[in-house]
Amino acid sequence: MTKTETRIQKKNQAAILAAGLKVFSQYGFRGSTLDQIAKEAGLSKPNLIYYFASKDLIYKALLDRLLENWMEPIYQIDATGDPVEELIGYARRKLTMSQNYPAESRLFANEIIQGAPQIGDALRGELRRVVKKTASTIDAWVAAGRIQPVNPYHLIFSIWSITQHYADFDVQVKAVMGPEDPFPSAQDYLENMLRRMLTASPGASG
Amino acid sequence: MTKTETRIQKKNQAAILAAGLKVFSQYGFRGSTLDQIAKEAGLSKPNLIYYFASKDLIYKALLDRLLENWMEPIYQIDATGDPVEELIGYARRKLTMSQNYPAESRLFANEIIQGAPQIGDALRGELRRVVKKTASTIDAWVAAGRIQPVNPYHLIFSIWSITQHYADFDVQVKAVMGPEDPFPSAQDYLENMLRRMLTASPGASG
DNA sequence: CGCTAATTTTACCAGCTGGTCAAATCAACG
DNA sequence: CGTTGATTTGACCAGCTGGTAAAATTAGCG
Known part of the structure; x- marks a missing residue:
């Protein structure tokens, strides 16, 4: 039936x-x-x-499907794992999604730039909640002295923005770098960046 | 006349x-x-x-005006200045532009996502040239041991993506962070990130 | 095959879209 | 204040837009 x-x-x-x-x-x-x-x-x-x-229904169906996939990587962050490796793993998953699903990334970007008329509720609801939880996890890692002090919200934003940049601004990346595949070196860069950011620094205390 | x-x-x-x-x-x-x-x-x-x-002419006029303003901050990087401060200053200028000209940032984002039909030539021409020059400057700083080894292209991309994120994804940033103004803390974060990334680390040599 | 429901096509529509044209109005200079 | 060029308006148009209605075709099942 x-x-x-x-x-x-x-x-x-x-x-x-x-x-x-x-x-x-x-x-x-x-x-x-x-x-x-x-x-x-x-x-x-x-x-x-x-x-x-209707046109609307196609669009909504796409965004529904997208939202799930888009948020999944953040749920995989394990609060009991190694902080640096968890965050690097998260960044890697996001970058891989940009590489494998660039159109989805651009669909999302378009929707947000337009003011998120369809998914605004999900952003203010589920997304906000999971980011808050992840921020707590990161804050706890900082409090435990396992990573350098860092604003967790901006850390997450920077992971989002850098990884999505390679999909959304693909034309610009290629215009600047040439035909070379940017993803391998981007992954190295990201990992390096996170490692240096999160790992204890030498002299300076504050 | x-x-x-x-x-x-x-x-x-x-x-x-x-x-x-x-x-x-x-x-x-x-x-x-x-x-x-x-x-x-x-x-x-x-x-x-x-x-x-025509509609086209309005759009072209806007993009022409935008392109100049958009590239200006990178020209202000001084190869003879202090590397870390020069790059932090650049990031700060870009962030300030996102704060003061969010609509311009979104116009640019829309044009790129759409495949840069109007400004593709400028990206492959002038932008590519100035980024290449800046990358050389950064490479020279690395070679002189004044900053940590880093891929200059991805460093520039990450500055672009993070700073523009606060304008382009403004709705999402607000959805996640609430009504609080994200720019002051974003600036701290960015400066911190660049400082940790570029400043010599303790033990590891490579 | 023959029947039924699923699928596809053809013809169509009202409202919007980018843009035109000529007439009407207005600003400003002598 | 009159005249000339700049500006604004109203009426209009062909093609596109999201969508409809009904007829024609096809798939699948007994």
Whole structure:
């Protein structure tokens, strides 16, 4: 009764979501058209509307799916693990996501720049909560003297911004660096940065 | 002969550019409409077209003006100055720009995410050149043992991404941190990060 | 095969979009 | 105050936009 999904439905819904991701991530919600998405998906416009009743619904479906994947890496931080390695691991997972899902990263960026009309609630709810919890973990690590004093919120923001930069600003990265793949050296840089930031420094105490 | 700009022209062109900035920075080029911009500028659409013959021209005028301002801070890095202070100063200038010109930052972000159709040439030309020069400066500082070894390209990217994050992802920053102004603590964080990254570490030699 | 429900297509629409054109109004200079 | 050029407006348009309705086609099942 519940499993009414046909083979064709699955195929076409997947094609539409893939097409929507490609188009929305580049042009944003308002800059994208159903014709564009339909063409990209290899369907006629009314046929597309047969699967998703409106442009809005495609967009919402994409963002729902995205939000889960996007927040997952932060949940994997283990408060009982080694602080430096946990944070480096987190940064590595985020960077890998930028590398493997650049369109998703740009979709997210577009939504936020536009003012987060769809996912604002999730940001102020679940995201805020998990970041707060992670910040507590980091603060505890600092209090225990296991890492250098650091503002946990800005530490997290800097991990987000650096890792997403390679997806969102990909064109600029390539313009500046040339065709060379930036990800391997970016990973080294990030790891290095976090290690130096978090590891006890020599003389200075404050 | 050349100075044919009337008082009204100046006023209306400025109003159109301000309106265009506001609208384009939020919705991107394709997601923005002339009606929206005209309304925001307090003009009728034909009147707007009287000053800028097309939507494209408004957008191009904005990006031209933006590019200059955007690159200026990097030109101020002084190869003969103190390395750590020069780089911290650069980061501070970029952060201040994000704080004072968030719409400009988002306009730039939108243009890049969209694939930089307008400013791609400038990125591959002037930007690439000045970054290359700055990278040489940083490499020289490393070679002279004045800062820790670091990949200069990724160092620059990380300064760009972190500073712009507070403008582009402003909604997310506020969602996570609450209404508190993030800029003062962000500046502390950034300075701290750069200082720890660039300053000689204790034991390890490599 | 023959039937039914799922899928696809064709034709269409109202409102928006970027932009035009000519007429009307206004500013400012002599 | 009149005239000339700058500015503004109202009416308009072709093509695009999100979406509809109904007919035509196809898939899958017995």
